[in-house]
Amino acid sequence: MSDEVSRSLWGDGPDQTGGSPPGSSAPRRRGEAGTLGQLVRLFLLLLPALIIYVLLPGAVPAESSAAAKDSAQIAAFTRLAITAMVAAVGLLFFVFGLPTGTRGNRIIRVVVSFVAGGVVLAGIAFLAMGVLDAQSTFSERLILPVLLIVLSVVLAVFSPLMPIWLLNVPDNRVWMVLDSGDHLIAYIGPGQRWVRPIDGFAEFTEAGFFTINIDSEEFVSQDYFPFRARVSVSCLYNPLNAAPENRIILRDLPRDTLRQELQREIEFLIRHKLTDELRQEMRDPEMFRSVLKTLAMDIREAVEARRGMGISLIPQSPINVFLEPTRLVTDSRQRLMSIEALAVGDRTLREFLELISQGGDVNLIIEPDGQIRLTLGAGAHVEIGDRLREALTTAAHTLADSQRPRIPAGPPATPAIAGQLGPGASTQPAGGQAGASHDQVTRPMEPPETPPEESTGVIELHRDADGVYKPSPDPIIPPDLPDQS
Numbered sequence: 001m002s003d004e005v006s007r008s009l010w011g012d013g014p015d016q017t018g019g020s021p022p023g024s025s026a027p028r029r030r031g032e033a034g035t036l037g038q039l040v041r042l043f044l045l046l047l048p049a050l051i052i053y054v055l056l057p058g059a060v061p062a063e064s065s066a067a068a069k070d071s072a073q074i075a076a077f078t079r080l081a082i083t084a085m086v087a088a089v090g091l092l093f094f095v096f097g098l099p100t101g102t103r104g105n106r107i108i109r110v111v112v113s114f115v116a117g118g119v120v121l122a123g124i125a126f127l128a129m130g131v132l133d134a135q136s137t138f139s140e141r142l143i144l145p146v147l148l149i150v151l152s153v154v155l156a157v158f159s160p161l162m163p164i165w166l167l168n169v170p171d172n173r174v175w176m177v178l179d180s181g182d183h184l185i186a187y188i189g190p191g192q193r194w195v196r197p198i199d200g201f202a203e204f205t206e207a208g209f210f211t212i213n214i215d216s217e218e219f220v221s222q223d224y225f226p227f228r229a230r231v232s233v234s235c236l237y238n239p240l241n242a243a244p245e246n247r248i249i250l251r252d253l254p255r256d257t258l259r260q261e262l263q264r265e266i267e268f269l270i271r272h273k274l275t276d277e278l279r280q281e282m283r284d285p286e287m288f289r290s291v292l293k294t295l296a297m298d299i300r301e302a303v304e305a306r307r308g309m310g311i312s313l314i315p316q317s318p319i320n321v322f323l324e325p326t327r328l329v330t331d332s333r334q335r336l337m338s339i340e341a342l343a344v345g346d347r348t349l350r351e352f353l354e355l356i357s358q359g360g361d362v363n364l365i366i367e368p369d370g371q372i373r374l375t376l377g378a379g380a381h382v383e384i385g386d387r388l389r390e391a392l393t394t395a396a397h398t399l400a401d402s403q404r405p406r407i408p409a410g411p412p413a414t415p416a417i418a419g420q421l422g423p424g425a426s427t428q429p430a431g432g433q434a435g436a437s438h439d440q441v442t443r444p445m446e447p448p449e450t451p452p453e454e455s456t457g458v459i460e461l462h463r464d465a466d467g468v469y470k471p472s473p474d475p476i477i478p479p480d481l482p483d484q485s
Helices: 028-055 064-095 103-132 138-161 244-250 255-274 286-306 329-346 349-356 386-402 415-420 434-439
Strands: 165-169 175-178 184-188 191-195 202-203 208-220 226-237 312-314 319-324 362-366 372-376 461-463 469-471
Touching: 028 064, 064 138, 103 138, 103 208, 184 191, 208 255, 208 372, 226 255, 226 286, 226 329, 286 312, 286 319, 372 386
Parallel strands: none
Antiparallel strands: 165 191, 175 184, 175 202, 208 226, 226 312, 226 319, 362 372, 461 469
8 A cells, every 4th residue: 555645636635524514524614714704804894884874864854945855965975975985994904804815815805995995085076076066966066976986896897907916026036927727927036026916926936046966986987997076066046047938847847857857967978078088198187187177168068058947057166076086996095005104114013914904905914934815806906006015025024034944053164174175075183083084974065055036026926726816935935945835
């Protein structure tokens, strides 16, 4: 089963009644209470007009003369005008208290405002005509009020279609104006704008600032050397800057979708540029700066190509691009620098070997007989500097000398006697017994031992049957030591 909760069009669940009869749920009761409250409020605002109508005199005199009838009509219309003006003011207070979030309330407000305003102006004009010209007849006083009422009714009919509704858009916000069919009319920026009451409006929440951050080690050069690309691109998304033909598309297009699509193209640009370059050529500073500049220009062109979609770069430092070695390369280099610094310093051989034996790409084992087993991780690039190479050679010689067997040598012959002796001659002194000379076994002198060749300081590795790389024992280990591997 899916964990997604379905929602109806009005925000209620598919079944919120809980088995109760219609009309008894809490949302319905709250709506009825709100409507009842509005009706009570309207009655209270119209109550003063009703009281005024009851209190003002309006009886028609019994005389049947024309002057008396005209005077009675003026008195009755004066009573009606005052009551209408008070009722119109009450209606204005009522409609201005309605929420303006819906088209219906906005239309009601402007229509009632024009009609009520016309009634108030007509009543004021009728009373003013009686004050200014007391000898005027009822028909003469009625001309201007009737014209004002007709004009207010005409304006009230066309008011929903006139741009008379003031819309205040906050700073750094973009709003959408929608027609009666909920179709997009235009985007409006910050400030006060006049729109039609029949139109709808809503905030465009996707507009604003967004950043593209890339930190990946999946980029390789033409010779398959990995690079770590760190890119930061800062952009602005504003539909007001978009082409008119794209504004309807942008209404339902999320900003994150545009950001992901632009980030994908930037990654393709970096990957395509690095596959055209060699690592050895990029080691040159001028070539490296040229590659970075080219990448920045390509990214700028990719963003500028989306100006029709409302995307642009920020004014200050919008693009930052840098290429550096991967974390594996930098960590290996730091480890090698630590080993080299320890090898040339005043440290013991034990500390040096403990540092080398730590987990990493190089697994170095020095056996008691002086042999070095150097195991390289599969597929890793291991670089041994000159200092480390010399330190390894010195360490191997030190261990070989410490394991050399100590053979006691006899008393050395004096140079004079050794020079007189020939091959097969006796080593006994001349003053010895003659009989003893026949019992002595003559021992010829062994030729001097060939001095070992001077080491060049380079360890030559060879691969044994187990697949382990070992250095050749000749340049490091004396030949008279037994091979215990």
